[in-house]
Amino acid sequence: MCSFVGKGGWFNLPVFYLCAMYRMICLMVLLICFQSAGAQKDSADVKLNILTLNLGYGAEWPGGDLAQRFGQSLSFHSGMEWVHKSKYSFGLDFSYFFGDKIKEDVFAPYRNENGLVQGINGVAADLFIRERGAYVGIQASSILFPTAKHSGFELSLGAGMLYHKLHFVDDSRSVFLAEKPYSAGLDRLTRGFALRQELAYQLHSEKKALHFHLGFYVTEAFTTQVRKFNFDTGLPASESTRNDLLYGVRLVWMLPLYKASTVPVIKYF
Secondary structure (H helix, E strand, O other): OOOOEOHHHOEOHHHHHHHHHHHHHHHHHHHHHHHHHHHHHOOOOOEEEEEEEEEEEEEEEEEEHHHHOEOOEEEEEEEEEEEOOOOEEEEEEEEEEEEOOEOOOOOHHHEOOOOOEEOOOOOEOOEEEEEEEEEEEEEEEEEEEEEEOOEEEEEEEEEEEEEEEEEEEEOOOOOHHHOOOHHHHOOOOEEEEEEEEEEEEEEEOOOOOOEEEEEEEEEEEEEEEOOOEEOOOOEEOOOOOEEEEEEEEEEEEEEEEEEEEEOOOOOOO
8 A cells, every 4th residue: 555645744746656657557558458459349430529528637747947946746637628530639638736845945034943934823833835736728639650440649739828836835824924915925926828748548449438548748838927026035026938847647537428420321232
């Protein structure tokens, strides 16, 4: 068994990543084998149109300017996708990422010699800094190397908006800088235009309830800080454009909301 509860009641992220990645790889191998074993039973002439609701989870690693603020994180994924009877698909993509690997301590000026932040009641506060962020966009995909009808390795290109910020957890609720509206001076809220590319294996079975997506993606975001002033430095926020990168893997289950297949009509003369 893997224990995911760490300091502050949060995940032990490195252990969780290893367990999650192991399960994702095993599940992918089993599903591909299952699909391959039954592929000969599916009619090659059947064409499928599917509208899916996508739900999944994954892990992400930062790069560029984002790596100076955050470490590894987890992510939830959702969206909708129209899988055309050809090799193309189009959809909406939403990702929410979160973590506790913080490299930028905005409360450093307010900590005492023991590294603690004192609350308004005179007692050291149970204060934790977390990562929060999200990506929302549109995407188009094409199967480049088919392994079966409607399945194979696909390339996806997307564009949208990404934001990230620091989130403060104060169980004692005694640090006023961690509460709204004062937290806006420390949360480093940042957002901007983003591009996403993904290489994935996607499976759509015509006769089985198997619709999943396992992929590796890269997100490049061109962001700027929304807040105009940082309380911890006493200086205006930088107005320069950041280059925030995210590298991630995700396993997405695709739930069919609408499914239509077309089978050629055989005429006898």
